[in-house]
Amino acid sequence: MRGVSVVGVGMIPFGKYTEKTLADLGWPAVKAAIADAGIEPRRIEAAYCGTALGGMMAGQRILGRIGLTGIPVANIENACSSSSTALRQGVMAIRSGEYDVVLVIGVEKLTKFGGGTLPLEEEDWEVSQGLVMPALYAMRARRYMHEFGLTSAQLAKVSVKNRSHGALNPDAQMRTPVSSEEVLASRLIADPFTLLQCCPTGDGAAAIILCAASIAKEFRSEAIRIRASDLTSGKYVSGFRDMTVPEITVRGAREAYEEAGLGPEDVDVAEVHDAFTIAELLYYEAFGFCAHGDAGAFLESGATSLGGSIVVNPSGGLLAKGHPIGATGAAQAVEIVRQLRGEAGARQVEGARVGLTHATGGGISGFDHGACSIHIFSR
């Protein structure tokens, strides 16, 4: 199987761009990735565009702006995993030998919905009965607190850590640090979550240029290799389910580690799907960074903060960088590539050699989550 390298990355700072169209959010990220790769645009043979709520032909609308047209474009919806799924489609296309160079885009404009909780699929019966994403994660949190004695103060520390990381990231939507007291005193959303324990609503775009590893040197001297590209879906269960174990991510992590021939001890930096504070803690355990039930203490040990042994969400994560859902997976990959190149500035994880990204989501009844996509990168 052919190796795949990342030779270009770009994104726009996540934020609220109420006056911009989806196309005008997307093209600057693509142009930045092309410039970063130093590639002649016509070398790009195909494009994969992930968006969850961006509407039809998002990729064509973006690429039309910059004249990158006439190539195969596939638009991909997979909830919060939309652009990480697009990344995987790009990886598979190169592995297959079909193309040598492809473009991956993630884009979303959530401000068009006017704020509030993410609009979910109304045909789902739990949604029709009132389910909203904060409540789903809140139920996970409450059960975890009940079983393992996790405290509200420990939950709040996830936000404190990620906001302190985000303060160092010029592309983050939330760039001011917060204290535990501020997190706990912010207004209640879905108990135990207060506002500052929920990712903000916003807009964003990110882009990645992939190529066959054999030609990567044409574009960049320090191309980053993709060691694993995993996608899985949730398993439908109509009965009991342990909400303290994110089954889909546990399974995906196992598959990704196996594909990469690596394990949790090899990972230096990770961007995981911290849509709400509890999520990051569950994912420490799912990725094997710590044992089941130990995530609160592991966070408090500083292991996952900048300077720690496995830095989680140096970009600020979804909680601080923001979570324009279809753009998230691609933006995570942008961050990990910058970290592995040593280009992450004040938030650089020193000596990072192996990094992973993890985007999961899709609140539908009967599933832990609908989709999960994990990538492992190395320099």
Place this chain on the structure above:
Amino acid sequence: MAIDTSLTLQAPPESTPILLPGDALAKGDRGEPLLIGGRCTSCGERMFPRHPVCPSCMGEDIVSETMPRRGTLYSYSVVHVGPKKWNKPFALGYVDLANSLRVFSHLLLADLEIGSAMELDVAEVGRESDGTPIVSFVFKRVEA
């Protein structure tokens, strides 16, 4: 047992259709609310709500089955945000029933605690934009 299906989730009739079979909520002999789920006659898989096909064997012969009215609260949250139509704050939770099904439901707000005994009831949980009450099944805490 005679099941009176006059107590349905579509009542009042002008409310937005709820994505449950019309007889998902019914009334028992003593007027008590009942949830009606489904059981696959081919493999025995139980489900709530009742879908037309079995998620275990793809069988399409799904019969109605009355669900236990009591269960145990697995987890819950008191929610202060979300679509306008829900009365705020509102409580949501998962209730584990003795037939091994887990039901997602609105909860009555009082005294919620993981592991407590819950019983089925019916209540107004919101209002449509035209003011029409949304009546649905709920679970409330009871003595074990």
